[in-house]
Amino acid sequence: MPGVPPSAPTGDDLLKVLSALGNPHRMRIVAALLERRNYVSELARLIGMGRPLLHMHLQRLEAAGLVVGTLEVGEDGKSMKYYDVTPFLYELTPRTVAEAAATLTRTTDPDPAAGRTAKEEAK
Template sequence: MRIVAALMEGRNYVSALARQIGMGRPLLHMHLQRLEAAGLVVGTLELAEDGKAMKYFEVAPFFYELSPHVIARAAATITETADRTAKEEAK
């Protein structure tokens, strides 16, 4: 929620957003990937003046109705993802 709230102020790149919300870049990047996969944020790769590639993120238009049923479905996907990640790491 803090990431979406910060991006409501305007699009930003990972390093600046990490400083803004006080989160490490690797953790923030992981959350941004998941938010992007869920369609809540959009990332675009751009070149800075110095030629460095920077990925900017912004909030995508969305509307979600929060209910116990929606939370239960979301919780199931978190468990499935965690199980899949654990299996991949065990290899």
């Protein structure tokens, strides 16, 4: 085995990372958080987007393992969720993509032997 520590992600994993980063807003969120860790409301004000929307984007980034959120309580007792960027590292080459693709759980995979929906013919 070649000594390549940086990358050996599963297909699903890499897919989540790529689709998470494949969005201008999310890239800017990562950039903003890299400069300084921040909490949701302040970050929303900083990059000018609605809180619910930012919340969704952060969730997506966290699901991909690119950022982590910790709910902290300030001196005044107010709870704020601070987000930090993970020191992730993905090497993107034809090789790594192909290897990841090999371990992909089929998107359109009805999953055999998992309880048939016998009423699909009703229509």
